[in-house]
Amino acid sequence: MTSEVPAYRVWFSAEEIDEFVARTRAVLASGALVPGANNGELEAAFAALVGVRYATAVSSGTAALEIALRCLDLGGVGVLVPANTNFATAEAVVRAGCRPVLYDADLYPDLASIEAARTPDVAGLVVVHIGGYLAPTLPQIAEFCAAHGIRLVEDASHAHGAAWRGRAAGSFGAAAAFSMFATKVLTTGEGGLLVTDDPGVAGLSRRYRDQGKADDGLHNVVFGSAWRMSELHAALGVVQLPGLPVVLERVNTIVERYAMEISHPLVAVPYDPEVRYSGHKFVVTVAAGQRDELRDHLHAHGVRTAKGVYEVPLHRQPALGLSAGPGYPRAERFAAAHLCLPMWKGLTDGEVDRVVDAVNRWPGRR
Ligand SMILES: Cc1ncc(COP(=O)(O)O)c(C=O)c1O
Known part of the structure; x- marks a missing residue:
């Protein structure tokens, strides 16, 4: 009897496993599990993949999205969210202190529905690249946002390496969030990456992920949380990027x-x-x-x-x-x-x- 065709599998090559084991040994031998060299490598390689200047490794895609919204100072205002998305998209919006405003969407965000749902307090818009599909209207959506002073945030949790006419998912908005959860094309088991071209957002995101702590130990600018990625998780991401x-x-x-x-x-x-x-x-x-x-x-x-x-x-x-x-x-x-x-x-x-x-x-x- 022929076996079933599986819906999907999580699978690592022998080279990826060997490299991960070697990196794990090195991390354990060093005793330094806090964000370090593997985080740095993952961030640099991922920013290059998306074609943006900065990436910040964090504990989940949900955290990456919440931090992005916080860095863009969208707390207290309306943020447009598609009716068709993962619970996590809206959860991040709510936890960031924004008011979620639903717009109608199917596989793709729909510009007419976005325009119809927009209320006077809307200052942010989340588009979600469902399943890794990129809407052909993304440039128009970005133009609409620019014309109305709305910050565009991409929930690119499913879209590692996806691109529209050569332009990568994660490079259309002011910031984007990728999930590195166990079922994703690129995974660290649990984890996320925030990407942006904005040095202010990048700097703040690093502060947010570490309890909002400044270099001098003061928690004086932002109210962060424990949103770091461990070196062991980062190592798993690093070993998959070349493939x-x-x-x-x-x-x-x-x-x-x-x-x-x-x-x-x-x-x-x-x-x-x-x-x-x-x-x-x-x-x-x-x-x-x-x-x-x-x-x-x-x-x-x-x-x-x-x-x-x-x-x-x-x-x-x-x-x-x-x-x-x-x-x-x-x-x-x-x-x-x-x-x-x-x-x-x-x-x-x-x-x-x-x-x-x-x-x-x-x-x-x-
Ligand atoms: C569209 C979307 N956004 C956000 C998330 C949250 O990602 P994570 O589970 O890494 O927090 C997911 C998770 O699958 C997702 O599908």
Whole structure:
């Protein structure tokens, strides 16, 4: 019996494991687990990847986003957040003391919905590169923000190495947050990276991550927290960066194959040849009400599907206490209509064949 095609796997090469073990030994032998050489290497390599001047390694993507909002001084004002995103995006906005203002969004942020949701106190906007997909309207969104004095912050938690026309995720806004959580394309188990071109934001972020402490030991400027990344975590990130170009090439080959070879008339495949994808997720959509049928069909044919991005929009997350407002039809439609096909760097050509074949054989309903 053939084995199932997994939705994704976390996998490290033998070289990455050897290098990580060597770095771990060196850190343990030195006794210096506090942010040091590995943090510095990770930050320098990641800033270079994004094409910005500064990166700050922190304890999570959520922390990176909260620190970015705090560094941009957005506490007490309205910050636009997409209705379709991870709970963590809104959580960071709330914890930074901002007032979350939802705008309608599906896989992509929608400029008309952003304009419609904007209230007089809005001074910040978060866009989320869901699954590592970059919206073709990002330049227009950045222009809109510039025209209205709104600070643009990217939640690039899924978008390591993604780019639109050669411009990297994380380089469109005043600051961006990446997650290095266990399931991400680049991972430190737990961790995050804040990137920016602004030396003021970069300097403050380093202060925030270490309890707001100044060099002289005074906590006199900002109210920070324990948002540091340990050297052991940073070492795991460092060892994966040299292999990232090969990973990106492979996942983009898989994305292209899915986009070209899935030919089912009832299955839509969002794909933009101008985008280099991170390969965090691969999304397809069907008519509302048929998603579970496609999922069951794929499972019955040995193809596992990954968790959606996202199946419950933020206005239906009770802990946030956000009202359903004017309604968020894009987010609702997307939540009920999308599915994430298998996607990770180790997917074989034969497994891609099996996924394509299973999707194309779905009976569907017109
Ligand atoms: C869109 C988005 N933003 C933020 C986060 C938070 O990242 P972390 O779990 O590293 O705090 C996640 C986590 O998966 C995410 O998916």
